[in-house]
Amino acid sequence: MTPIYITYLAKTRTISHAPAQVITLVMLGFSAGLPLSLIFSTLSLWLMEAGVELSTVTMFSWAALGYSFKFVWSPLIDSLQLPILSRILGKRRSWLLLAQGLMIAAVLLMAFANPNPAFSSSLNIMAAGSVLLGFAAATQDVVIDAYRIEISPNNSAMQSILSASYTAGYRIGMIASGAGSLILAAKLGSTTGHYVYEAWCMTYLVMAGLMGLGVLTTLMIKEPEYNQTNTSNISTRDNLRLLAMFVLVIVVFVATFKFSGSLFPDKETSPLLQFIYETLHLILSLLVAAVAGWLSVRMGVANKQIAVQTWVDPIRDFFQRYGKKALILLALIGLYRISDIVSGVISSVFYKQMDFSKEEIAYAVKTFGVIMSIFGGFAGGALAQKFRIMNMMMLGAIAAAATNLLFVLLATRGHDVHLMYTAVGLDNFAAGLAGTVFVAFLSSLTNIRFTAVQYALFSSLMMLFPKVLGGYSGSIVERIEYTGFFMLTALLGVPVLGLIWWADRILFPKND
Incomplete structure (x- = not known):
């Protein structure tokens, strides 16, 4: 598939170094795709086999909320130079290497934690490892997104191509950590009726080894030219003060979230009310953390000018460029992927409860489904070259929502392998198409001066609301x-369809 795509690039002369950039993005996508299943679907099946309750299993998806809050620390990635590493590798590559090292450490921590309820402390260790993996993987995503945009700035056509290449690598990584891990755990003897911790431990150790490919890629690629000529001029002392401010804000957020829980009802309520209470709980914690950040600047913990330049200017730039349109764009970004993200949280548990075996799930969902999403991604990249991006956004949204109806039919039919392949194939193709088009859309909204921060903000917003809601999917079911x-x-x-129509009208009024 890749050689054909490279030939297409050469013929269209989209960019002179397209082949190398495509291969780089495929490899970085692979590194980014590995952690996701280890936090979501694969981990869900491990927890289910270990005897963990369904409501607790789906709440583990919150471990990946780092993807939704990466905009908080993404400014540090743009501002801070890592000691020694940044001087040797450059800003983007040094942060990539740090994130990948933390990912490997997190997976090793999870591998040596048995989540069986008989070992309650181990379940807490598993949760800690999951959170660390989510944080490190989200950090890697911030750097890769910035790298992708910076190697081909102001070229929307090339961005859709790089997005498709990244998506292909991402999906291949998901096959490795999704289908690969399930097949390996099954081969090593762990089943629903016969849980074998050692099988899952070895599986996660193998996944940690595969993450070494991301490290090799980071060491082999070149730093973007933009960063070679635009290095940070912030002193080491101011960098440390900025980091101290960030740590303080995070500590305040965690403490507030932990100790303010008693302010909200703790009884059995409907999933909708639980979601509302948890959202208010989250907003309260964020507000207190923001006040702590403001006070720390006033007290001189961090340089005010640098703090504003790091956290405020990227957001101010977005609102200055789009004005009132910014609110509609943010609403669209926050809701565009809601259908497939919310349903995806519980999908692996759903297949298991429909009596599909790990091998059937591995081949149908983690292999065939992922391959279909790759085809969908390339279809989205190709169509985005020929049709208006907002038209493709509409098509992707319709397809992503409509294919969920196939799972309604599957839920009524139960163990139907043929229907499973049909539903999984069409759903993943739609998700791949919508995802690639959406990434190209988000990339077009960023300013090259604030690449990491603005794209992290957009992609974080895309995940936040759906992931919080998805954490209650077990209770809803x-x-x-x-x-x-x-x-x-x-x-x-x-x-979402109405938001796309509205955004199209305000962004491109001449098309009315």
Whole structure:
């Protein structure tokens, strides 16, 4: 597939170094795709086999909220120079290497934690490892997104191509950590009725080894030319003060979130009310943390000018460029992927409860499904070259929501392998197409001066609301069952169509 794509690039002369850039993005995508299943679907099946309750299993998806809050520390990635590493590798590569090292450490921590309820402390260690993996993987994503944009700035056509290449590598990484891990755990003897911790431990150790490919890629690629000529002029002392401010804000956020929980009802309520309470809980913690950051600047913990330049200017730039349109764009960004993200949180558990074996899930979902998403990604990249981006956004949103209805049918039919392949194939193709088009759309909104921060903000917002809601998917299923749940996820995509239409009108008024 890749050689054909490279030939296409050469013929269209989109960029002179396209082949090398495509291969680089495929490899970086592979490194980014590995952690996701180890936090979500693969981990869910491990926890289910170990005897962890369904509501707890789906709440583990919150371990990946780092993807939704990466905009908080992304300014540090643009501002801070890592001691020694930045001087040797450059800004982007040094941060990549740090993130990848933390990812490997997190997976090793998870591998040596048995989540069986009989070992309650081990479940806490597993949770800590999951959070660290989510944080490190999100950091890697920030750097890769910035790298992708900086190696081909102001070239929307090339960005859609690089996005498709990145998506292909990402999906291959998901096959390795999704299908690969499930098949390996099954071969090593762990099944639903016969849980073998050692099988899962070895599986995660192998996944940690595969993450070494990301490290090799980082060491072999070149730093973007933009960063070679635009290095940070912030002193080491001011960098340390900025880092101290960030650590203080994070400590305040965690403490507030932990100790303010008693302010909200702790009884059994509907999933909707639970979601509302948890959202308010999260907003309160963020507000207190923001006040702590403001006070720390006033008290001289960090240089005010540098703090404003790091955290405020990138956001101010976005609102200055788009004015009132910015609110509509942010609403669209926050809701565009809601249908497939919310349904995806519980998908592996759904297949397991429909009596599909790990091998069937591995081949149908983690292999065939991922391959279909790769085809969808390349289709999105190719179509984005020929049609208006907003038209493709509309097509992707309709397809992503509509394919969820196939899972309503699967929920009523139960163990139907042929229907499973149909639903999984079409759903993943739609998700791949929508995802690639959406990445190209987000890339077009960024300013090259604030690449990491603005793209991290956009992609964080894309994940935040759906992931918080997805954490309650287990509770929702317990109340309205899978048929109602998948119908709900399809309906969640309807308001998105209106937002796309509205955004199209305000961004491109001449098309009216």
